[in-house]
Amino acid sequence: MPSLDLNAVINAFEIVIPKGRRPAALHEPLFSGNEWSYVKDCLDSTWVSYVGGYVDKFEAMISEFTGIKGVVATVNGTMALHICLKLAGVEHGEEVLVPALTFIATANVVTYCGAVPHFVDSEEKTLGIDPAKLRIYLREKTKITGDGCFNKLTGRRIKALVPVHVFGHPVDMDPLVEICREFKITLVEDAAESIGSYYKNRHTGNWAKAAALSFNGNKTITTGGGGAILTNDEELARQAKHLTTTARVQHRWAFIHDMVGYNYRLPNINAALGCAQMEQLSSFLESKRRLAENYRKAFANIEGVRFFIEPEFAKSNYWLNVLLLDEAVAGERDRLLEVTNKEGIMTRPAWTLMHRLPMFRECPVMDLTVAKALEARMINIPSSPGLGKADA
Amino acid sequence: MPSLDLNAVINAFEIVIPKGRRPAALHEPLFSGNEWSYVKDCLDSTWVSYVGGYVDKFEAMISEFTGIKGVVATVNGTMALHICLKLAGVEHGEEVLVPALTFIATANVVTYCGAVPHFVDSEEKTLGIDPAKLRIYLREKTKITGDGCFNKLTGRRIKALVPVHVFGHPVDMDPLVEICREFKITLVEDAAESIGSYYKNRHTGNWAKAAALSFNGNKTITTGGGGAILTNDEELARQAKHLTTTARVQHRWAFIHDMVGYNYRLPNINAALGCAQMEQLSSFLESKRRLAENYRKAFANIEGVRFFIEPEFAKSNYWLNVLLLDEAVAGERDRLLEVTNKEGIMTRPAWTLMHRLPMFRECPVMDLTVAKALEARMINIPSSPGLGKADA
Numbered sequence: 102m103p104s105l106d107l108n109a110v111i112n113a114f115e116i117v118i119p120k121g122r123r124p125a126a127l128h129e130p131l132f133s134g135n136e137w138s139y140v141k142d143c144l145d146s147t148w149v150s151y152v153g154g155y156v157d158k159f160e161a162m163i164s165e166f167t168g169i170k171g172v173v174a175t176v177n178g179t180m181a182l183h184i185c186l187k188l189a190g191v192e193h194g195e196e197v198l199v200p201a202l203t204f205i206a207t208a209n210v211v212t213y214c215g216a217v218p219h220f221v222d223s224e225e226k227t228l229g230i231d232p233a234k235l236r237i238y239l240r241e242k243t244k245i246t247g248d249g250c251f252n253k254l255t256g257r258r259i260k261a262l263v264p265v266h267v268f269g270h271p272v273d274m275d276p277l278v279e280i281c282r283e284f285k286i287t288l289v290e291d292a293a294e295s296i297g298s299y300y301k302n303r304h305t306g307n308w309a310k311a312a313a314l315s316f317n318g319n320k321t322i323t324t325g326g327g328g329a330i331l332t333n334d335e336e337l338a339r340q341a342k343h344l345t346t347t348a349r350v351q352h353r354w355a356f357i358h359d360m361v362g363y364n365y366r367l368p369n370i371n372a373a374l375g376c377a378q379m380e381q382l383s384s385f386l387e388s389k390r391r392l393a394e395n396y397r398k399a400f401a402n403i404e405g406v407r408f409f410i411e412p413e414f415a416k417s418n419y420w421l422n423v424l425l426l427d428e429a430v431a432g433e434r435d436r437l438l439e440v441t442n443k444e445g446i447m448t449r450p451a452w453t454l455m456h457r458l459p460m461f462r463e464c465p466v467m468d469l470t471v472a473k474a475l476e477a478r479m480i481n482i483p484s485s486p487g488l489g490k491a492d493a
Numbered sequence: 494m495p496s497l498d499l500n501a502v503i504n505a506f507e508i509v510i511p512k513g514r515r516p517a518a519l520h521e522p523l524f525s526g527n528e529w530s531y532v533k534d535c536l537d538s539t540w541v542s543y544v545g546g547y548v549d550k551f552e553a554m555i556s557e558f559t560g561i562k563g564v565v566a567t568v569n570g571t572m573a574l575h576i577c578l579k580l581a582g583v584e585h586g587e588e589v590l591v592p593a594l595t596f597i598a599t600a601n602v603v604t605y606c607g608a609v610p611h612f613v614d615s616e617e618k619t620l621g622i623d624p625a626k627l628r629i630y631l632r633e634k635t636k637i638t639g640d641g642c643f644n645k646l647t648g649r650r651i652k653a654l655v656p657v658h659v660f661g662h663p664v665d666m667d668p669l670v671e672i673c674r675e676f677k678i679t680l681v682e683d684a685a686e687s688i689g690s691y692y693k694n695r696h697t698g699n700w701a702k703a704a705a706l707s708f709n710g711n712k713t714i715t716t717g718g719g720g721a722i723l724t725n726d727e728e729l730a731r732q733a734k735h736l737t738t739t740a741r742v743q744h745r746w747a748f749i750h751d752m753v754g755y756n757y758r759l760p761n762i763n764a765a766l767g768c769a770q771m772e773q774l775s776s777f778l779e780s781k782r783r784l785a786e787n788y789r790k791a792f793a794n795i796e797g798v799r800f801f802i803e804p805e806f807a808k809s810n811y812w813l814n815v816l817l818l819d820e821a822v823a824g825e826r827d828r829l830l831e832v833t834n835k836e837g838i839m840t841r842p843a844w845t846l847m848h849r850l851p852m853f854r855e856c857p858v859m860d861l862t863v864a865k866a867l868e869a870r871m872i873n874i875p876s877s878p879g880l881g882k883a884d885a
Contacts, residue, residue, distance in 0.1 A: 130539050137536055140762075144529060147522050149717040149766065150710020176568045176718065179739075179756035193607075205739050205750045212753050215585075215607065318542020318760070325541040325760030326568065347571075347597050354830060354841040358597045361604050361852050364571035368710070368717030370532075370766065374541070438746060449746040460753050 105405040105430040107440050113399040114446050117392070118483060123445030125483035128319045128421060131385065135377040143373040151346070153369030155376055160329070162379040163314070167296075167304040169331040171338025174367035174375070175345055178293040178315025178328035179206040183213050184344050184365065185311040185330055186261060188337050189287040191216050195260040196252055196465065198286070200230050201454040202472040203265045207291050208455045217257065219465040220456045223472045226412050228423070228479075229272030230264045231471060236280050238467045243284065250284040255465060261287045266295035266305050268481065269321070269420030270411055274300050274308045289313075292331070296321050297386040297418035306331040311341070316371075321385055321418050321486070322378035324371040385486040386418055392489025393419040396482070405430040419484065424448075426478040438480060451479040497797040497822040499832050505791040506838050509784070510875060515837030517875035520711045520813060523777065527769040535765035543738070545761030547768055552721070554771040555706070559688075559696040561723040563730025566759035566767070567737055570685040570707025570720035571598040575605050576736050576757065577703040577722055578653060580729050581679040583608050587652040588644055588857065590678070592622050593846040594864040595657045599683050600847045603655075611644070611651065611857040612848045615864045618804050620815070620871075621664030622656045623863060624672060630859045631676050642676040647857060653679045658687035658697050660873065661713070661812030662803055666692050666700045681705075684723070688713050689778040689810035698723040703733070708763075713777055713810055713878070714770035716763040777878040778810055784881025785811040788874070797822045811876065816840075818870040830872060843871040 118125045143155055160172040175181040191197055193215030199207045201220035211218040221238070224231035243250050243259060250259045262281055264272040274290075281288045290312035292298075295305040306312030311334075316327035330341045343349075348362025367375075393408075400408040409423035426434055434450065441448040454476050456466045510517045535541055552564040567573040583589055585607030591599045593612040603610040613630070616623035635651060636643050642651045654673055656664040666682075673680045682704035684690075687697040698704030703726075708719035722733045740754025759767075785800075792800040801815035818826055826842065833840040846868050848858045 130541065132536055132539060137533060140532060140536065141529065144524055144532065144766075147524060148710070149522065150715060151718065152710070177756050205741075205748070205754070206756060209739070209753055209755070213605075318540075318544070323542060325762040326543065326756075326758070347601070349597075354834075356597070356842075356844040358850055359852075361601055362597070363601070364569050364598060364718075366718070368763065370717040371760065371762070374536075374762065442746075450748075452748040458750055460751075 103405070103429045105426065105433045105437065107437065109403050110406060110437065111440065111444060113403050114441065114444070116399040117395045118446060118488060122488065125446055125488060126485060127447045127449065127481060127483055129485045129487070130318060130323045131381070131486050134381045136374055139373040139377045140370060143370050149370040150368050151366050155369045155372035156367055159372040159375040159379065162376060163329055166379065166382065167306055167331060169304065169306055169333055171332045171335060171341070173330040173338060173341040173345055174372060175328045175330060175365045176367055177326045178313050178317060179210060180363070180365040181313035181315070181328035181330045182206060182291055182293070183210040184341055184363070185289045185313050186210055186214050187344060188311045188332065188341060189261045189289050191260045194257060196255065196257045197260060198262040199455070200265055200472070201456050201466065201469050202228065202267065202451065202475055203291070203455065204293070204452055206293070207263060207265055208461060216260070217464055218455065218461060219252070219259065220469065221467050222469050223475060225471060225475065227272050228267040228270055228409070228475065230277065232273055232276035232280060239280065239284050245285060250286055252465060259284070259286055261289050263289045263291050265291040266298055268423055269294045269298050269418040270409070271295065271298050271300040271305050271415040271417060273412070273414065278308055293328070294320065294420045295418060297382060299416040301414050307333065310334065311337060316375060321389065321420055322375065322382055324367065324375040324378070327367050327371050327375060388486040388489035389419045389484065390489070392484065393422055395489065396422055400424065421481045422484045424480050424482055428474065428478065431478045434477065434480060446483060448480045448482050451476050451481070495797070495821045497818065497825045497829065499829065501795050502798060502829065503832065503836060505795050506833065506836070508791040509787045510838060510880060514880065517838055517880060518877060519839045519841065519873060519875055521877045521879070522710060522715045523773070523878050526773045528766055531765040531769045532762060535762050541762040542760050543758050547761045547764035548759055551764040551767040551771065554768060555721055558771065558774065559698055559723060561696065561698055561725055563724045563727060563733065565722040565730060565733040565737055566764060567720040567722060567757045568759055569718045570705055570709060571602060572755070572757040573705035573707070573720035573722045574598060574683055574685070575602040576733055576755070577681045577705050578602055578606050579736060580703045580724065580733060581653045581681050583652045587650045588647065589652060590654040591847070592657050592864070593848050593858065593861050594620070594659065594843065594867055595683070595847065596685070596844055598685070599655055599657055600853060608652070609649065609856055610847065610853060612861065613859050614861050615867060617863060617867065619664050620659040620662055620801070620867065622669065624665055624668035628668070628672050631672065635676065637677060642678055644857060651676070651678055653681050655681045655683050657683040658690055660815055661686045661690050661810040662801070663687065663690050663692040663697050663807040663809060665804070665806065670700055685720070686712065686812045687810060689774060691808040693806050699725065702726065703729060708767060713781065713812055714767065714774055716759065716767040716770070719759050719763050719767060780878040780881035781811045781876065784876065785814055787881065788814055792816065813873045814876045816872050816874055820866065820870065823870045826869065826872060838875060840872045840874050843868050843873070
């Protein structure tokens with residue numbers, strides 16, 4: 102049985118993360134800019150809640166950075182994605198295609214709409230949905246009518262497709278856009294992990310009807326907890342804002358709400374933090390790409406493992422760096438996790454595939470050969486921007 | 494036609510809120526304690542998100558203050574109430590009794606569970622649910638079986654009752670507890686507005702299976718956005734924490750979730766603000782009760798209006814103070830709103846009754862004579878703790 106040279110792996114880590122820089126977390130935030138100044142200003146103004154200039158400013162900064170016209174800041178990425186599905190018109194009893202290899206939120210929000218997640222396979226090149234395999238599957242398993250695309254087995258309409266830019270690495274969007282056109286399915290991007298990631302020179306989130314970002318504490322930039330809905334459709338952006346602010350109709354003083362809405366707006370104090378973080382995003386991305394380059398070099402000649410590199414059509418934020426074990430040594434994953442964590446190098450496996458979780462066991466699922474292989478072979482390694490600083 | 498002496502009303506306001514203190518908002522927060530110091534400490538620690546000591550500390554402070562054992566902090570009060578209904582076991586297709594006179598969140602969260610709000614009337618004494626009228630209504634309109642209480646008209650099970658402590662004033666809980674026992678209905682308290690309010694010497698939130706608090710920017714204390722689930726049942730508290738943290742099962746590194754959960758936890762940076770606010774809560778309550786007393790005296794002899802005073806069984810936080818117009822002059826409400834707002838005294842009417850909103854028009858509803866009268870006669874007046882400071 103081939104085995105992994107754990108000493109060689111640890112030595113490779115030593116080049117990138119010398120002992121003096123450990124313990125190295127998976128991803129920790131850097132507050133090296135105007136964080137305190139903006140948060141203090143927000144406190145002094147007493148406008149800490151749902152009114153106040155920082156939310157507007159934060160949204161404008163995201164819009165400028167991503168090139169996406171409509172931005173609506175939310176309490177977190179999960180809630181942003183929930184509203185994206187609402188904007189896509191996902192309804193009770195419908196199905197939504199999501200990768201089996203993703204964070205739980207992608208599947209959970211489908212159920213918040215009363216819909217059913219339908220799990221699809223990934224490709225090793227992007228870690229995201231495999232478009233070629235998905236097209237073949239849909240041609241075989243669905244029927245297109247004037248009312249949309251229907252799962253022949255369950256009879257349910259397949260309303261939306263939600264590719265995820267896994268660990269920040271862009272999915273191959275062009276063929277997914279084509280698939281959505283062919284099968285009359287609405288495209289929603291889960292860009293929770295991919296701020297600062299580009300597909301064919303445009304920022305992720307630009308391909309779908311709506312996309313969601315996350316600013317959780319472990320993301321490239323953070324607002325404590327936070328997220329945003331992105332859309333290039335002005336009318337959808339207006340709807341997103343309406344839905345996230347309890348669907349209250351503008352009036353001098355009367356409380357009139359014209360539909361069931363949500364209390365999903367980002368508070369101003371969190372947005373203040375976000376504005377300071379956005380100012381540093383470009384430098385964080387530089388650091389993170391430098392760190393990835395350091396990893397690439399350090400692991401170039403280590404047998405049995407491969408450092409994941411962005412596909413040729415993408416420029417990735419390398420949110421969470423990935424080591425892929427060769428299939429032959431996948432059985433050593435847990436030993437690798439043990440040793441690295443013991444050395445103060447925080448690592449963890451990928452998420453458990455969604456279809457294995459008890460609440461999703463009855464959901465429709467396609468063949469998941471690649472997702473299962475990735476689940477068994479993949480680990481995340483320290484990725485904080487601080488680890489890639491030039492002076493490190 | 495009797496008319497209201499608007500000059501007399503303005504003169505009464507002048508005693509409580511002299512011109513130098515205007516414009517007077519309806520409710521603005523006071524950051525006069527350790528807000529800066531705790532928020533800065535939180536930023537310096539970099540633990541701004543879902544891990545960090547302030548959330549635990551904030552929950553412990555609320556627990557001590559309310560005397561309620563289990564406290565789980567959430568992103569806001571709406572999300573807290575959603576989880577309370579989940580804890581009460583509210584399911585798709587069931588009904589939940591809520592007052593027609595409430596903020597939209599109370600009705601919205603029922604629909605998040607796939608259930609239907611069923612609107613009930615209020616009493617003038619508390620501004621909350623009228624227990625006597627509700628009992629008569631339920632005896633007539635429902636049937637109790639081994640499986641619970643069923644609406645004879647719709648056939649749906651009535652699973653829960655959600656009294657709201659409207660504007661912070663405690664509802665008459667004892668008879669509601671009895672009703673829930675008689676009709677096999679689960680009691681959930683919407684205490685979003687009532688931190689610091691007591692019913693028969695116990696803090697609100699102590700009577701129900703679970704209760705929700707809000708720390709929105711306009712509440713007695715604020716975390717920017719925030720809320721909390723309260724329950725004296727340890728197992729329910731554990732469930733609440735599980736449900737609000739994506740139902741992730743404890744594991745060194747694996748991602749296992751055992752049910753559909755939510756991303757509803759309060760970020761640490763917001764909790765840091767909350768800890769500083771909790772330290773001042775008692776002094777805020779003193780100021781607010783002093784302000785209410787000032788209003789009571791100022792309006793004691795003004796004809797046509799009455800300042801709302803807590804019922805004898807309650808000690809209220811007077812979150813939002815209320816002026817009630819006599820029925821004879823209710824038609825002058827909008828003129829009163831115009832004049833006061835023009836004078837820099839921010840006022841607003843009560844919420845539009847829920848059954849009038851387009852998305853709730855088909856919901857079951859009982860006779861709402863009193864709620865309708867209150868809706869027409871009630872206005873909220875400035876209530877910030879700063880207005881009641883002893884040195885004001």
